[in-house]
Amino acid sequence: MFKNFFPNKVLSINNKTLRILTFVMFLILFVGLISALFISPPDYIQGDTVRIMYVHVPSSFISLGCFAFIGISSILNLIFKIKIMPLMAKSIAPIGLVFTLISLITGSLWGKPTWGIWWAWDARLTSMLILFLFYLIYILVWKFTNNYERANKISSVVAIIGLFNLPIIKYSVDWWNTLHQPSSITLTSAPTIHYSMLIPLLIMLGGLAVYSIIIFLMKYKIELIKLKINKKNK
Amino acid sequence: MLTKRVKLRIYYLFFFIFVGAIVIFFVLKSLNENVVYFFSPSDIYNKTNISLNKKIRVGGLVKEGSVFKDKKKINFTITDLKNEIIVSYSGLIPNLFSEGKGVIAEGKLKDKKYFIADQILAKHDENYMPPEVSDALNKND
Numbered sequence: 001m002f003k004n005f006f007p008n009k010v011l012s013i014n015n016k017t018l019r020i021l022t023f024v025m026f027l028i029l030f031v032g033l034i035s036a037l038f039i040s041p042p043d044y045i046q047g048d049t050v051r052i053m054y055v056h057v058p059s060s061f062i063s064l065g066c067f068a069f070i071g072i073s074s075i076l077n078l079i080f081k082i083k084i085m086p087l088m089a090k091s092i093a094p095i096g097l098v099f100t101l102i103s104l105i106t107g108s109l110w111g112k113p114t115w116g117i118w119w120a121w122d123a124r125l126t127s128m129l130i131l132f133l134f135y136l137i138y139i140l141v142w143k144f145t146n147n148y149e150r151a152n153k154i155s156s157v158v159a160i161i162g163l164f165n166l167p168i169i170k171y172s173v174d175w176w177n178t179l180h181q182p183s184s185i186t187l188t189s190a191p192t193i194h195y196s197m198l199i200p201l202l203i204m205l206g207g208l209a210v211y212s213i214i215i216f217l218m219k220y221k222i223e224l225i226k227l228k229i230n231k232k233n234k
Numbered sequence: 235m236l237t238k239r240v241k242l243r244i245y246y247l248f249f250f251i252f253v254g255a256i257v258i259f260f261v262l263k264s265l266n267e268n269v270v271y272f273f274s275p276s277d278i279y280n281k282t283n284i285s286l287n288k289k290i291r292v293g294g295l296v297k298e299g300s301v302f303k304d305k306k307k308i309n310f311t312i313t314d315l316k317n318e319i320i321v322s323y324s325g326l327i328p329n330l331f332s333e334g335k336g337v338i339a340e341g342k343l344k345d346k347k348y349f350i351a352d353q354i355l356a357k358h359d360e361n362y363m364p365p366e367v368s369d370a371l372n373k374n375d
Contacts, residue, residue: 114356116356160250
């Protein structure tokens with residue numbers, strides 16, 4: 001039931017829905033950027049450099065979340081052979097790749113004025129770079145493997161191996177001494193970031209998440225159409 | 235509901251994930267010395283096989299009142315509140331370098347208590363707040 005139901009629902013998403021989502025995204029991002037760049041206060045030691053965080057942290061969240069989705073759907077895909085799983089994972093991968101890149105670049109821009117260097121081979125930064133490479137390999141496997149079934153299997157295995165990297169990224173700042181600071185927002189304790197900065201951060205996260213959903217729906221729809229065309233040609 | 239083949243795939247996959255997790259755990263454990271970005275003064279104090287010629291990084295807090303600057307040189311003490319190391323450095327210091335804040339010095343040990351740095355990095359902590367809040371907190375202290 002699940003198999004037949006979902007693709008049709010996505011295929012019936014028309015441009016109107018996407019337009020509404022796009023409008024919502026711009027609205028959230030507008031509010032988010034205004035509050036992040038103008039309303040929120042400068043940090044007590046970093047000054048205005050702190051504003052880079054409002055892009056950096058949401059991007060990192062989304063890049064980790066996207067890979068978690070790809071990894072888990074790859075596990076389900078290998079076990080249960082659900083046809084739409086690889087298509088969803090494939091559609092979400094470029095989003096994760098771009099956000100990982102944004103996270104690395106904004107982090108670097110923040111690192112220079114704060115730490116004094118652009119890049120350090122500490123555990124957090126290195127594991128994030130490895131995540132970027134996993135995204136790259138995952139996408140390249142889909143691009144350069146002609147046989148669909150083989151591409152599906154190889155990419156799933158790549159994603160599952162990459163899944164091991166996620167807890168390493170998350171906990172690298174707690175397990176080892178790193179240059180990167182520990183998490184300010186954790187599930188277990190109160191955030192160590194003042195609410196006047198936390199709120200714009202969450203708004204920005206919402207805006208970028210909606211953006212990711214829009215891109216995902218567009219790409220996923222294309223993948224489903226491709227699948228239908230291939231079926232007809234067979 | 236699950237067919238035999240599906241069950242078999244579940245077993246294979248979870249076996250693979252389990253083994254993978256164990257392998258990665260031991261690899262990271264054995265690499266621990268290389269994964270840490272810096273040593274704390276206590277790490278250095280407890281180390282037995284220390285090489286003075288190898289470049290290392292020492293990190294901790296800049297001890298309050300320990301910073302002495304002259305035209306060419308800056309001396310300060312890195313502390314982790316248990317052990318301390320005196321650092322001597324000449325060169326550019328990052329803007330965020332200040333007493334009581336995190337710092338990482340890259341360079342070579344002269345002995346267990348004295349470090350010659352050729353680069354200083356400021357380490358930011360996980361606290362973010364506006365200046366007014368910080369002032370208010372300081373008043374309460």
